Amino acid sequence: MKAIYNYIKEILQGIWTLITGMRVTAKYFFTPWKHVTQQYPENRETLKIAERFRGEVIMPHNENNEHKCTGCGICEINCPNGSIEIITKTLVNEEGKKKRAIDQHIYHLGMCTFCNLCIKACPTGAIVMDQTFEHAVWDRTLLTKVLNKPGSKIMEGVKE
Amino acid sequence: MDELKEVMIANDEIRTDEYLINMGPQHPSTHGVLRLLVQLEGEIVHNVQPHIGYIHSGIEKMAESLSYPQLGHLTDRMDYLSAIQNTEAVALCVENALQVEVPERVKYIRTIMAELSRLASHQLWWCVMGMDMGALTTFFYGLRDREDILDIFEETCGARLTLNYNIPGGVMFDIYPNFQRDVKAFIKKFKTKLPEYERLLSGNVIFTERTKGVAYLSKEDAIAWGVTGPTARASGFECDLRKHRPYSAYDKVQFKEILSDVGDTYTRYQVRMAEMWESISIIEQLIDNIPEGDFALKMKGVVKLPEGEFYQRVETARGEFGVFIVSDGKKNPYRVKFRSPGFSNLFAINHIAKGWKIADLVAIMSTFDLVIPDIDR
Ligand code: SF4
Ligand code: SF4
Numbered sequence: 001m002k003a004i005y006n007y008i009k010e011i012l013q014g015i016w017t018l019i020t021g022m023r024v025t026a027k028y029f030f031t032p033w034k035h036v037t038q039q040y041p042e043n044r045e046t047l048k049i050a051e052r053f054r055g056e057v058i059m060p061h062n063e064n065n066e067h068k069c070t071g072c073g074i075c076e077i078n079c080p081n082g083s084i085e086i087i088t089k090t091l092v093n094e095e096g097k098k099k100r101a102i103d104q105h106i107y108h109l110g111m112c113t114f115c116n117l118c119i120k121a122c123p124t125g126a127i128v129m130d131q132t133f134e135h136a137v138w139d140r141t142l143l144t145k146v147l148n149k150p151g152s153k154i155m156e157g158v159k160e
Numbered sequence: 161m162d163e164l165k166e167v168m169i170a171n172d173e174i175r176t177d178e179y180l181i182n183m184g185p186q187h188p189s190t191h192g193v194l195r196l197l198v199q200l201e202g203e204i205v206h207n208v209q210p211h212i213g214y215i216h217s218g219i220e221k222m223a224e225s226l227s228y229p230q231l232g233h234l235t236d237r238m239d240y241l242s243a244i245q246n247t248e249a250v251a252l253c254v255e256n257a258l259q260v261e262v263p264e265r266v267k268y269i270r271t272i273m274a275e276l277s278r279l280a281s282h283q284l285w286w287c288v289m290g291m292d293m294g295a296l297t298t299f300f301y302g303l304r305d306r307e308d309i310l311d312i313f314e315e316t317c318g319a320r321l322t323l324n325y326n327i328p329g330g331v332m333f334d335i336y337p338n339f340q341r342d343v344k345a346f347i348k349k350f351k352t353k354l355p356e357y358e359r360l361l362s363g364n365v366i367f368t369e370r371t372k373g374v375a376y377l378s379k380e381d382a383i384a385w386g387v388t389g390p391t392a393r394a395s396g397f398e399c400d401l402r403k404h405r406p407y408s409a410y411d412k413v414q415f416k417e418i419l420s421d422v423g424d425t426y427t428r429y430q431v432r433m434a435e436m437w438e439s440i441s442i443i444e445q446l447i448d449n450i451p452e453g454d455f456a457l458k459m460k461g462v463v464k465l466p467e468g469e470f471y472q473r474v475e476t477a478r479g480e481f482g483v484f485i486v487s488d489g490k491k492n493p494y495r496v497k498f499r500s501p502g503f504s505n506l507f508a509i510n511h512i513a514k515g516w517k518i519a520d521l522v523a524i525m526s527t528f529d530l531v532i533p534d535i536d537r
Contacts, residue, residue, distance in 0.1 A: 014365035021360045025297060050311075052318035052333060074461075080230035115233040115324045116317075116332055121461070129318060 049131040054114040057084075057107050058130040059147040066155040067148055069126035071102035075118035083112040102148055109135060110143035124158050178206060183521075185214050190525065191288065192532030194506075203517045208510040216536045223496040228254050228328055228463040231496070235483075236322040238500060239534035241281040242476035244273045247326040252407055253472035253483045254328040257465045264409075265453040266330045271409040272343070272446050273316070273325060274474075275439040279350070280309040281477035281529075282436050289429065289526040290361050293370060298361055305353050308346045315342070328463060330456025343447055347440055354436060362433065371426040375512045375524045378423060385511060386504035389479025390435055391528055394428040396421035401475040413445045425520070428527035464491050478502055478529055502534035 038047075049055075061067050071088040089103040105127075119127055127147065137143060178201050184190040193214035199207035219234050226234065228250075235246035248270055255262060287302025310320045315336050317325045325332050361367055377387065382395040392399050400417040402410040418434040420427045465487040473482040479501030486495040505528050513521050 017363045017365045017368075021364050024356055024360050050314040050318060052316070052336070053314060054318035078227075078230070080226055080233055113233060113322065114319060115230075115322075117229060117233065117324075120327075120332065 049133070051131075052129070053131045053133070054116055054129045055132045056109060056130045056135065057112065057118065057127050057147065059105060059127050061149055061152055062155065065149055065152045067102075067126055067152055068124045068155055068158045069102045069105055069148060070124060070154060070158060071100050071105075072123065074121050074123060075127060078117045078121040080115065080117065081111055081113060083108045084118060101154060105147040107145050107147050108143065109145060110140055126158075177201075185211075190532075191530055194530065194532050194535070196509075196521075198518065198521065200518060203519070205513050205516055205518055205521055208513050208521065210506055210509065212506075212532075212535050214536065215533060217533070219537045220496050220498060224493060226493075227491050228465065228493070229459075231493070232327055233322070233324040235498070236324055237533060238498065238537045239476060239478060239481070239502065239531045240321050241284060241531055242277060242478065242481065243321065243323045244270075244277040244325055245474050245476040246481060247324060248274060248408070249472050249474040249481050249483045251326040251328050252474065253470050253485055254463065254465065256472060257468070257470040257485065257487065258328075258463070260329065260457060262330055262457060263453040263455075264451045265455060267409040268446050268450045269331055269335055269455065270326055271413075272443055272450075273313075273331075274408070275442045276309050276312065276343070278477045279436055279439050280306050282432050282439075283309075285432060285477075285526075285529045286357060286361070289523075290367075292522050292526040293367060295361065295364070295367070298357075301353070301357065301360065305350055308349070312339070312342050312346065315339070327456070329459040330454070332456075334455040335450070340447055340450070343443065347443060347447075351440065354433075354440075358433070362429070368426065370520070371429060371523055371527075372424065374425045374520050375516050376423050377508065377512045379421065381508065381511060382423075385508035387479070387508050388501050388504065389475070389477070389529075390418070390431045391428055391479065391505055391508075393418055394420050394431040395423035399480065401473060401480060405473070407472075407474060409446060410442075413442050415442050425523050425527050432527075432529070462491050464489065465493070473499070476501060478531065478534065479505060498537060500534045500537060502530050502532075503537075506530060506535055 059067050059069060071086060073086045073088075076084045076086045085106040086102065087104040087106065088100050091099045091101045093099060114129075116129065119129060135143070178199050181198050181200060182195060183198050184195040185193040190196065195211040195214065197209040197211060198205055199209075217237070219238060223231050223234060232247040232250045235250055236243040239246055283302045283306045287299040290296075290298025290302075313323055314320050316339060317323050317333050377391070377395045379396040382392040382397045387395075387397070388399050396419055398404065398417060398419060401407075402415075403417045415438045418431045418438060420431055465485065467487055467489040470485045470487065471482060473480050480499065481501055482499030484497040484499070485493045488494040509524060509528060513524050516524070
């Protein structure tokens with residue numbers, strides 16, 4: 001008798017635990033407007049990306065097409081995986097003094113791990129992280145970028 | 161029944177044979193490319209042989225060519241769910257070697273972030289555990305709440321998974337102005353969600369029947385196999401480094417080390433659930449008291465460690481993570497060895513899964529909370 005009693009009790013208890021779980025599910029099932037996920041591609045306009053989000057390394061230029069990069073190569077040394085290549089050139093000014101300047105700041109987006117070490121290391125703050133995140137392209141050569149714009153030069157007063 | 165079987169075997173009517181099946185490397189419940197060679201008799205597991213190395217990345221070798229600040233960002237990729245604690249271990253190891261003391265603020269921030277990351281990791285473990293046992297619902301609940309933590313991470317340091325937040329000498333970014341408000345809001349919300357987890361899974365009759373009393377791991381075996389973390393604490397092995405070897409700000413907070421001496425699958429589940437409450441309490445104790453100060457020390461451009469051997473261990477969500485650096489005084493380490501919790505935990509599976517059914521093996525693996533890059537590194 002006892003055994004039958006226990007058996008039935010166990011079954012009922014088991015069913016009760018299932019109902020407890022189902023109640024949670026039901027709560028969300030009947031109030032879906034409270035708990036929706038983001039409708040990603042549709043909500044592009046309203047999407048809020050964190051200010052510090054590390055999406056891509058960029059080099060900001062001002063309206064005169066000037067940047068702050070001196071071509072010192074510190075970011076290249078600090079990058080753990082060789083995503084940055086610095087090609088420098090030598091400029092000669094009016095007085096005949098030679099000066100090193102950046103020729104090409106090559107950045108391989110496809111290799112970058114977004115570790116932020118290059119940005120932390122740059123002594124002049126010439127490079128920053130951008131908040132873009134849709135990086136898909138058809139050809140991977142497009143992921144190799146030259147960060148300094150053509151014809152750009154270094155801002156007045158930026159020293160190494 | 162057995163008699164009948166023996167008679168049938170004697171008459172050559174049935175043959176019992178052990179057979180081998182490969183679980184993985186592409187199996188949903190191995191959580192990555194782990195291959196288990198399971199020796200079965202019917203449904204009964206006789207032997208489990210883990211085969212690893214499918215995603216071996218040679219991190220230790222790679223580390224020899226990297227400088228110390230660069231080293232941390234690789235450990236993010238080992239146990240990606242404990243990225244904060246892994247980088248913390250590297251940072252602490254380098255700081256100890258250089259004998260520098262980081263500001264109090266850094267210690268507080270590191271501890272809060274580590275506990276948030278432990279919560280996120282346990283949330284993911286919980287939802288995947290449910291999924292492995294056939295309850296897909298849990299997966300969405302766990303990920304929904306984990307999203308809030310990842311948002312906080314994203315605001316703080318710009319990444320969600322491979323954070324590279326702790327660097328030698330401090331943290332990469334200071335906390336953002338609304339950090340405290342967001343964390344408190346999350347804690348408040350999560351405190352209402354955690355009982356929901358319990359209602360959904362912990363009491364569920366199917367779940368308890370499949371886990372209670374299954375696959376015991378004794379304390380002696382846990383120690384012998386080098387099992388650490390919640391898995392070992394469920395067997396009564398006191399191994400919480402936050403308690404016994406406090407680092408960062410763990411000596412300033414009160415929390416319980418969750419212990420149990422049962423050691424079955426269900427206890428391992430319960431210990432992790434209880435640990436989430438402890439993590440919440442640690443964060444609550446620290447969040448309002450973050451001292452003012454610098455968020456990083458001014459370090460030299462090139463960090464050189466003195467000659468010698470340095471070891472630092474921390475408690476990640478999975479167990480004890482250790483960093484061993486041999487330095488010859490240059491800017492790169494001479495040799496680096498990582499002691500990852502997943503690697504040691506994995507090899508105890510064979511020991512405890514013997515004699516149980518293959519379906520139990522899935523549950524056992526879930527409660528060991530394996531992360532494959534942590535094992536393969
Ligand atoms: S980006 Fe900064 S670190 Fe890199 S070369 Fe230019 S100035 Fe130097
Ligand atoms: S973010 Fe890291 S990986 Fe990317 S370019 Fe900078 S240093 Fe290299």
